[in-house]
Amino acid sequence: MLEHKNQEKTTLAALGEFGLIEHLTKNFSIYHQSTLKSVGDDAAVLDFKDKKVVLTTDMLVEGVHFDLSYMPLKHLGYKAVIANLSDIFAMNAKATQILVSIAVSNRFPLEALEELYTGIRLATNKFKVDLVGGDTTSSKTGMIISITALGEASAEEIVYRDGAKENDLLVVSGDLGGAYMGLQVLEREKEVFKVNPNNQPDLEPYTYIVERQLKPEARKDIIELLHKLEIRPTAMIDISDGLSSEILHLCKQSNVGCNLFEDKIPLDPTVIAACEEFNIDSTLVALSGGEDYELLFTLDQIHYPKIKGNPNLTVIGHMTDSSEGTALITRGATKIPLTAQGWNAFKTSP
Amino acid sequence: MLEHKNQEKTTLAALGEFGLIEHLTKNFSIYHQSTLKSVGDDAAVLDFKDKKVVLTTDMLVEGVHFDLSYMPLKHLGYKAVIANLSDIFAMNAKATQILVSIAVSNRFPLEALEELYTGIRLATNKFKVDLVGGDTTSSKTGMIISITALGEASAEEIVYRDGAKENDLLVVSGDLGGAYMGLQVLEREKEVFKVNPNNQPDLEPYTYIVERQLKPEARKDIIELLHKLEIRPTAMIDISDGLSSEILHLCKQSNVGCNLFEDKIPLDPTVIAACEEFNIDSTLVALSGGEDYELLFTLDQIHYPKIKGNPNLTVIGHMTDSSEGTALITRGATKIPLTAQGWNAFKTSP
Numbered sequence: 233m234l235e236h237k238n239q240e241k242t243t244l245a246a247l248g249e250f251g252l253i254e255h256l257t258k259n260f261s262i263y264h265q266s267t268l269k270s271v272g273d274d275a276a277v278l279d280f281k282d283k284k285v286v287l288t289t290d291m292l293v294e295g296v297h298f299d300l301s302y303m304p305l306k307h308l309g310y311k312a313v314i315a316n317l318s319d320i321f322a323m324n325a326k327a328t329q330i331l332v333s334i335a336v337s338n339r340f341p342l343e344a345l346e347e348l349y350t351g352i353r354l355a356t357n358k359f360k361v362d363l364v365g366g367d368t369t370s371s372k373t374g375m376i377i378s379i380t381a382l383g384e385a386s387a388e389e390i391v392y393r394d395g396a397k398e399n400d401l402l403v404v405s406g407d408l409g410g411a412y413m414g415l416q417v418l419e420r421e422k423e424v425f426k427v428n429p430n431n432q433p434d435l436e437p438y439t440y441i442v443e444r445q446l447k448p449e450a451r452k453d454i455i456e457l458l459h460k461l462e463i464r465p466t467a468m469i470d471i472s473d474g475l476s477s478e479i480l481h482l483c484k485q486s487n488v489g490c491n492l493f494e495d496k497i498p499l500d501p502t503v504i505a506a507c508e509e510f511n512i513d514s515t516l517v518a519l520s521g522g523e524d525y526e527l528l529f530t531l532d533q534i535h536y537p538k539i540k541g542n543p544n545l546t547v548i549g550h551m552t553d554s555s556e557g558t559a560l561i562t563r564g565a566t567k568i569p570l571t572a573q574g575w576n577a578f579k580t581s582p
Numbered sequence: 583m584l585e586h587k588n589q590e591k592t593t594l595a596a597l598g599e600f601g602l603i604e605h606l607t608k609n610f611s612i613y614h615q616s617t618l619k620s621v622g623d624d625a626a627v628l629d630f631k632d633k634k635v636v637l638t639t640d641m642l643v644e645g646v647h648f649d650l651s652y653m654p655l656k657h658l659g660y661k662a663v664i665a666n667l668s669d670i671f672a673m674n675a676k677a678t679q680i681l682v683s684i685a686v687s688n689r690f691p692l693e694a695l696e697e698l699y700t701g702i703r704l705a706t707n708k709f710k711v712d713l714v715g716g717d718t719t720s721s722k723t724g725m726i727i728s729i730t731a732l733g734e735a736s737a738e739e740i741v742y743r744d745g746a747k748e749n750d751l752l753v754v755s756g757d758l759g760g761a762y763m764g765l766q767v768l769e770r771e772k773e774v775f776k777v778n779p780n781n782q783p784d785l786e787p788y789t790y791i792v793e794r795q796l797k798p799e800a801r802k803d804i805i806e807l808l809h810k811l812e813i814r815p816t817a818m819i820d821i822s823d824g825l826s827s828e829i830l831h832l833c834k835q836s837n838v839g840c841n842l843f844e845d846k847i848p849l850d851p852t853v854i855a856a857c858e859e860f861n862i863d864s865t866l867v868a869l870s871g872g873e874d875y876e877l878l879f880t881l882d883q884i885h886y887p888k889i890k891g892n893p894n895l896t897v898i899g900h901m902t903d904s905s906e907g908t909a910l911i912t913r914g915a916t917k918i919p920l921t922a923q924g925w926n927a928f929k930t931s932p
Contacts, residue, residue, distance in 0.1 A: 268634065272835070273743050274672035274819055275638035275733070280630060284618065288625035289715060289730060291683040295722040322624035333641040333728050365639060371726070372645040378683050378717075378728035380639060383625070393623050469624055485622070 241341030244370070252342070252368050256349045263360040264328045266384065276364035278329060283384035288319040294374030302418045305344055307446045309351025312377045315472065317359055317450040318525040320383035322470035324391040324455060329364045330356065331380040335371035348377075359452060389464070396467035396486035396530040402549040403465075403539065405454045405527045407498040408475055409514060412521025413506040414438065414445030440502045448525045454544060455527075461538045465529035476519040476570050478528050480558055486530075489552035492570060494562045496548040519560075519570075591691030594720070602692070602718050606699045613710040614678045616734065626714035628679065633734035638669040644724030652768045655694055657796045659701025662727045665822065667709055667800040668875040670733035672820035674741040674805060679714045680706065683728040685721035698727075709802060739814070746817035746836035746880040752899040753815075753889065755804045755876045757848040758825055759864060762871025763856040764788065764795030790852045798875045804894060805877075811888045815879035826869040826920050828878050830908055836880075839902035842920060844912045846898040869910075869920075 244252060257271045269277035278285075292298060292312050300308070313330060320327040332352060336345065345368075356363055361381070421433045435442055451470075458465065467486050469478045475497070483490050497518045507514040530551055531539075539545045549561075558570040594602060607621045619627040628635075642648060642662050650658070663680060670677040682702060686695065695718075706713055711731070771783045785792055801820075808815065817836050819828045825847070833840050847868045857864040880901055881889075889895045899911075908920040 269742065274669040275636045275675070275731075277673070277740055278635040278637060279737075280635060281632075285628040285630060285635065286625045287628060287679075287681065287715060287732075289681045289683050289717055289728070291685055291717045291719055291726070291728060293685045293719060293721050293726070296685075296720050319624040323627070325625070329637075331637065331639045331730060333639050335641055335643050335646075335726060365637060367639055367641045367728075369641055369643060370646050371643050373723050376641070376643070376685060376721070376726050376728075378639075378641060378726075380681060380730040381625075382637075387629075390627055392619065 270364040286325040286383040289380040305347035306351035309348040313355035316381035318470040325383035325385035329382040333367040333378040394485040400530040409517035410444030411523035414441035468529035474520040489556035492549040620714040636675040636733040639730040655697035656701035659698040663705035666731035668820040675733035675735035679732040681730040682716040744835040750880040759867035760794030761873035764791035818879035824870040839906035842899040
């Protein structure tokens with residue numbers, strides 16, 4: 233994509249590493265009092281006072297996690313931040329700071345990095361997080377993005393994966409499988425483009441799922457909603473690898489079993505339509521398709537009246553004694569074991 | 583190097599991402615009370631109480647920052663941690679936690695990652711820092727390591743780059759240029775090996791400088807020494823890019839000038855010998871060779887009696903009014919402007 237453009241581009245070597253960092257980070261706002269010193273010293277300095285610090289990191293590799301032939305750099309920057317913030321929210325914490333490290337080959341001009349940082353800045357502005365540091369270097373081939381995100385919460389607020397109890401409700405935000413089906417559509421259009429570069433794809437019917445893939449959102453709103461409803465989940469995780477894999481994490485770490493009801497899994501009509509078109513089972517897509525960045529959590533049944541009917545939340549099952557295992561109750565009322573078939577970076581490697 | 587071995591190797595895909603993380607991180611000790619929750623949830627949870635948090639990150643790319651044909655993986659893991667801890671010490675802080683993210687192509691078997699993590703563990707044990715998270719994924723070609731390090735300090739302890747004052751002494755720990763000359767020796771042996779694979783290199787005369795390149799140390803001891811001597815530097819930075827570049831950072835951010843005396847720059851005899859052999863100017867090597875991970879700091883002259891004669895510390899100059907500029911006073915007593923010619927990742931890219 234980038235190589236097709238003919239405008240004059242600025243090489244990264246011309247700016248140098250320090251000039252580049254200064255150039256890319258100058259337009260970022262600082263939102264948090266906890267940020268005492270951001271970019272520009274050997275390290276950032278933060279002050280969380282009596283709050284606990286929540287800390288996560290994620291690495292995205294070109295050709296493994298993203299394909300620049302259909303992923304615009306601005307979206308990539310946005311999504312890379314989202315993937316990390318989602319992990320902070322999954323701890324029931326407030327996201328506060330990020331560090332962004334990037335390695336790029338010299339096929340990327342400065343303007344490409346500016347696009348990427350525009351997306352990063354959109355996310356930091358929307359979610360009010362401070363960019364406090366990072367590293368910018370060259371790579372031999374593609375682009376690698378490594379982001380570390382920090383958040384804060386009081387000890388009582390933090391929700392781990394290991395607190396789910398028998399009879400707790402299993403709840404998911406939003407709907408599932410959209411990001412995966414969006415990827416299928418984009419991959420198909422890429423193949424069509426290879427054969428016929430003049431073909432103009434009509435992606436309009438797929439707007440929702442393509443957006444789920446290219447511009448996912450982290451569910452800060454759900455954390456705020458739960459707070460307002462005075463609900464503290466007993467366990468929580470974000471859905472980055474697929475529903476079944478995340479449920480298995482919760483069950484294993486909480487030492488409980490689970491009944492997941494197939495007919496309760498929330499699917500957008502566009503996802504169902506795309507599944508029919510691609511001849512893929514929509515349940516499998518919800519169970520194994522990753523990158524939806526929805527929140528999956530368990531809560532005491534006492535809270536049910538507060539969430540009943542909320543369009544953002546769906547009760548999809550309940551936790552059982554660990555001896556009952558992790559089960560999917562199918563539409564035909566058959567009980568089958570839930571297996572993890574989510575995203576595995578090493579299995580998709582060339 | 584790895585490809586020469588014929589033993590049975592375990593593929594990374596066989597373990598899967600979660601199995602791999604568990605396998606690689608299981609033997610790490612936790613040293614700090616501030617680590618409430620380490621690997622195994624969406625995020626780590628830390629508690630720094632009334633301390634400030636110091637935070638830095640670094641990305642190392644195969645073929646740009648390291649060459650596996652002469653860098654053993656264990657050393658690489660060790661060095662990657664050191665590079666980050668050095669930044670924490672340069673803030674006059676105590677290093678407490680690290681996050682380690684790794685992307686590797688499938689040419690690396692599990693045993694290679696185990697070697698890398700053995701080196702990482704050596705560093706975490708030696709410097710007593712907790713591995714609290716990270717990411718492990720595949721890459722299309724080489725290996726990429728991204729480390730984030732955290733440290734803690736009270737507000738009064740933290741030393742920034744911007745506090746140097748006119749007449750402050752400019753002090754450096756250890757000696758300079760060793761890591762760069764070690765790299766020259768290793769690069770030369772690599773070329774010899776290409777021509778004659780049976781040649782057994784005699785690296786013994788170069789032990790010190792090769793070790794400076796392959797197994798550098800972060801100067802925690804200097805931070806502890808300064809603390810014991812009740813010296814708080816006015817400004818500090820670690821030398822990762824070369825002395826001149828770091829001095830210019832201190833001067834720019836502190837808005838002062840500097841006189842650096844060429845004849846004061848500490849050089850090990852092995853470095854001088856290697857410079858003669860390679861016909862490179864040793865001052866240039868000290869000024870521009872990176873990766874020594876020594877500390878460069880400024881302090882009030884009042885402290886001079888405390889550091890005088892200490893073999894670990896050398897006064898190499900003093901700070902001046904900014905109008906005097908940044909100058910190198912040569913052995914011939916000529917004053918020439920100091921220019922940054924340090925490591926620039928983008929200039930060395932292919």
